[in-house]
Structure formats: structure tokens, C-alpha cells
Amino acid sequence: MENLGESHMQQKKGRRLILFPLPFQGHINPMLQLANILYSKGFSITIIHTKFNSPNPSNYPHFTFCSIQDGLSETEASTTDFVALISVLHVKCAAPFQDCLAKLLSNAEEKEEEPIACLITDASWFFTHDVAESLKLPRIVLRSLSVSSSLVYAALPVLSQKGYFPIQDSHDLEAPVPELPPLRMKDIPVIETLYQETLHQFAAEAINQMKASSGCIWNSVQELEQDSLAKFHREFPIPSFPIGPFHKYYPASASSLLSQDRICISRLDKQAPKSVIYVSFGSIAAIDETKFLEVAWGLANSKVPFLWVVRPGLVRGAEWIELLPRGFLEMLDGRGHIVKWAPQQEVLAHPATGAFWTHCGWNSTLESMCEGVPMICQPCHGEQMVIARYVSDVWKVGLHLERKLERGEVERAIRRVMVDAEGREMRNRAEILKEKLDLCTKQGSSSYQSLENLISYILSY
Numbered sequence: 045m046e047n048l049g050e051s052h053m054q055q056k057k058g059r060r061l062i063l064f065p066l067p068f069q070g071h072i073n074p075m076l077q078l079a080n081i082l083y084s085k086g087f088s089i090t091i092i093h094t095k096f097n098s099p100n101p102s103n104y105p106h107f108t109f110c111s112i113q114d115g116l117s118e119t120e121a122s123t124t125d126f127v128a129l130i131s132v133l134h135v136k137c138a139a140p141f142q143d144c145l146a147k148l149l150s151n152a153e154e155k156e157e158e159p160i161a162c163l164i165t166d167a168s169w170f171f172t173h174d175v176a177e178s179l180k181l182p183r184i185v186l187r188s189l190s191v192s193s194s195l196v197y198a199a200l201p202v203l204s205q206k207g208y209f210p211i212q213d214s215h216d217l218e219a220p221v222p223e224l225p226p227l228r229m230k231d232i233p234v235i236e237t238l239y240q241e242t243l244h245q246f247a248a249e250a251i252n253q254m255k256a257s258s259g260c261i262w263n264s265v266q267e268l269e270q271d272s273l274a275k276f277h278r279e280f281p282i283p284s285f286p287i288g289p290f291h292k293y294y295p296a297s298a299s300s301l302l303s304q305d306r307i308c309i310s311r312l313d314k315q316a317p318k319s320v321i322y323v324s325f326g327s328i329a330a331i332d333e334t335k336f337l338e339v340a341w342g343l344a345n346s347k348v349p350f351l352w353v354v355r356p357g358l359v360r361g362a363e364w365i366e367l368l369p370r371g372f373l374e375m376l377d378g379r380g381h382i383v384k385w386a387p388q389q390e391v392l393a394h395p396a397t398g399a400f401w402t403h404c405g406w407n408s409t410l411e412s413m414c415e416g417v418p419m420i421c422q423p424c425h426g427e428q429m430v431i432a433r434y435v436s437d438v439w440k441v442g443l444h445l446e447r448k449l450e451r452g453e454v455e456r457a458i459r460r461v462m463v464d465a466e467g468r469e470m471r472n473r474a475e476i477l478k479e480k481l482d483l484c485t486k487q488g489s490s491s492y493q494s495l496e497n498l499i500s501y502i503l504s505y
């Protein structure tokens with residue numbers, strides 16, 4: 045890990061940056077990693093954050109934190125409808141965010157502190173565009189998705205006009221989408237929500253405000269998404285900075301909202317190289333009892349050692365793993381280990397880890413590719429479908445579980461990746477990709493240069 049510690053700190057730039065993450069794990073991690081990267085380049089950092097899913101300021105004593113009242117009731121905060129939650133957050137955070145930002149700006153002026161150069165917000169916080177404009181502060185967005193999946197979201201209004209929605213079983217789900225190669229109909233992002241219309245409005249609004257922003261930062265890499273970046277430049281007339289993978293500079297462990305179970309690392313230490321399959325579906329996805337049991341039996345029947353993250357909340361209607369049949373864990377005879385939350389980057393970097401069965405969140409996918417770990421892709425919703433298609437068909441470092449989630453299917457997929465020749469080929473390609481990604485943040489390479497460009501750009505304000 046190319047950790048830019050204090051010894052690598054660049055001279056103070058005399059400018060402060062204000063960052064505002066969307067309060068979900070998959071968005072908080074890249075924003076705080078970005079904050080660390082920019083801090084190491086000499087900028088002072090203020091993080092504005094909601095009380096809901098607040099990062100832990102004590103893990104970042106070098107930053108200033110400003111908490112805003114999000115006013116979420118307990119019921120609102122505990123909804124599993126992601127769109128409903130984001131919608132409420134947008135309404136309730138607008139005024140407190142405006143007050144907080146205005147205060148920070150006037151304090152900096154009155155106390156003659158270092159000037160605030162710009163605001164960096166998650167691209168999904170689109171209401172911040174008008175706030176920044178009213179305060180005459182440039183706003184740069186962090187898009188924490190892959191470039192290709194962002195382009196798919198940008199294309200949703202056109203697809204909608206062409207009558208693609210709602211996507212139904214009567215459609216030929218295997219048919220290619222001519223507007224978005226290499227996607228098939230079944231890869232078009234779908235999010236389960238009672239508010240489909242709001243979802244489409246949100247996607248359109250986030251894209252519009254991104255177009256109107258002063259620039260876009262990507263946790264991605266030129267070499268990985270060259271064509272998508274070129275298309276982005278054609279469609280979005282704003283400066284863009286692919287400076288990833290962020291975790292090559294700083295790990296995400298300090299911004300973890302759940303405590304990471306470290307015992308799994310000492311258990312991995314006792315396993316043979318590349319013998320364990322790591323299973324995790326990220327911080328948001330939820331599955332029902334039937335699927336949970338198919339995953340469990342698929343893992344058990346594969347006879348391959350596994351480390352499985354069952355996050356509380358993963359299984360709808362269950363506290364944790366109480367729905368497993370009695371005696372299930374004992375039957376595994378130490379071959380399987382289940383934890384609530386893992387130090388994922390360390391797990392993926394561990395020599396014993398042979399493959400990653402993932403939901404294809406962008407952070408997880410990048411983390412896996414950076415360690416040369418081949419994947420079994422099980423996208424759950426949204427852009428994860430797009431990412432899975434790229435992993436299996438473009439980068440060819442994973443196998444897409446496309447059929448019904450069923451134990452026999454799972455067992456076969458695990459053996460294909462962990463044991464068969466097909467898996468060895470995938471691992472070889474994953475190793476080559478890892479070597480490419482290893483170079484990206486080194487001096488003179490694409491992400492390094494992009495980061496230099498970003499710094500000069502911010503300093504030009």
C-alpha cells in the first residue's frame with residue numbers, strides 16, 4: 045500500500061477544502077480517502093456530515109468536522125427503501141447544510157483564516173449545487189461509481205423515452221442494449237423502491253447538476269475505463285479527474301461504520317494460499333431467507349473453505365444468522381467462518397484468499413481487482429448489474445452468476461473459479477490487471493498525473 049503518511053506530506057497550500065459525503069458506507073469510504081489524499085497534498089480539510097451514519101472524527105484528528113442536523117426520525121433512518129431515505133435526506137439537509145457552509149465561509153473571512161478554495165460533494169448530493177452557487181463557491185463532485193455505470197445512469201432518460209421501462213419479463217432480457225454496449229436488457233440498473241418516479245428524477249437531477257459542476261473526480265483509472273472516460277468527455281463538458289484507486293493511497297478501515305472483526309485475519313493465516321473464498325454483499329444489499337439458505341448450502345456443499353460476511357440486516361426479517369439450520373456451523377468442521385463485518389481490504393490482500401463472491405459495489409470491485417482476486421459476481425441492484433457485466437465480459441476477471449440463486453449453481457460457480465482451469469485463466473488475467481493497477485498511482489502514471497492536474501485546478505480558484 046502506497047500510504048502517504050506524514051513524511052510524504054507536502055507543504056501547506058494555504059487553502060481549505062470542504063467535503064460533504066453521502067452518508068452510506070460505499071460513499072463515505074471514498075470521500076474520506078479523497079480527503080486524506082488532498083490533505084497529504086497540503087490542503088486543510090473540513091468535513092460536513094450528517095448525524096446519520098456519522099464518520100468517527102477521532103479517527104481523523106487532522107480534519108475539522110461539522111455535524112449538521114439531518115432531522116431523521118427513527119422510522120425514516122431505519123427504512124430499507126434507499127430511495128425514500130435519500131429523498132428525505134435531501135429535503136431535511138438542505139437548510140442546515142446551507143447554514144453550515146455560509147457560517148464556515150463567513151468565519152474564514154472574518155477571522156482571516158485560510159481561504160476556502162472549493163466544495164467537494166458526492167455527486168448524489170445534487171441540492172448542494174444551488175447552495176454553492178448562491179454562496180459563489182465552486183463545487184466539484186466526487187462520483188464514487190465507475191465511469192461506465194455513471195454513463196448508464198445518464199442514459200436512463202433517453203432509454204425511458206424510448207419505452208424501455210418498466211423492464212418486464214416480456215422483454216428479451218438477454219438482448220443487447222444497442223445504446224449501451226456491452227449491456228444486455230437485464231443489466232439496466234433497477235432499484236427496488238416504492239418511488240420509481242422519484243428514482244428517475246433523482247438520477248436525472250444528479251446528472252444535470254454534475255454537468256453544471258466545476259469538475260468531476262473519479263475513483264477510477266484511465267487504463268480501466270478509457271472508452272467510458274472518452275465518452276464522458278464528449279457528453280460532459282467539465283474537467284474530469286480519474287485519480288483512483290483511492291485505497292492505494294489510504295485504506296478505508298478508519299471510515300468503517302461497523303467494527304471490523306479481526307479474528308478472521310488470524311484464521312486466514314492458518315489456511316493454504318488461495319484456498320479460501322471470501323463472500324460479502326456490501327453495506328446495503330438485503331436478501332430473503334430462501335436466498336440466504338441457498339448461499340449457505342452452496343458454500344457448504346462446495347467443500348471450499350470460506351469467510352462469509354453476514355452483516356446484521358443482510359437477511360430480511362433476521363437479526364443475524366439464526367435462520368441457519370441447527371448444527372450447520374458444526375457440520376462445517378471449521379471450514380467456514382461467518383463474521384458481521386470484515387477488514388475487507390486486508391482480507392482481499394491476504395495470500396489465503398482465492399476468490400471473492402461479491403455484489404459488485406464499485407469499492408469492492410476495485411479493491412478486488414487491485415489484489416488480483418477473481419470474482420463471482422452477484423449484483424443485487426442499481427449499477428452493480430453494470431459493473432458485473434464489465435467484470436465478466438470486459439475485464440474478464442470474474443464469473444457472472446446470472447441464473448437463479450440456487451445451491452447447485454453456487455457450488456458449480458465456486459468450483460469453476462477456485463478449482464477449474466477456467467478459474468486459473470481468470471486468476472492469470474486478474475494478476476495482470478493488478479500489475480497494471482499497481483502502476484497507476486506511481487509518479488508519471490495516469491492517476492498520478494490526474495491528481496497533479498486536480499491540485500493545480502483547485503489552486504487556480
Ligand code: UDX
Pocket residue numbers: 068069070071073188189296300324325326327328329353384385386387388389404405406407408409411426427428
Ligand atoms: C453502495 C452501493 O451498493 C454501490 O453499488 C455503490 O457503488 C456505492 O454504494 P456498498 O453496497 O456498500 O456501496 O458496496 P461497495 O461500494 O463495495 O462498498 C463497500 C465498502 O465497505 C468497501 O470499501 C469495503 O471494503 C467495505 N467493507 C465491506 C468492509 O470494510 N467490510 C466488510 O465486511 C464489507
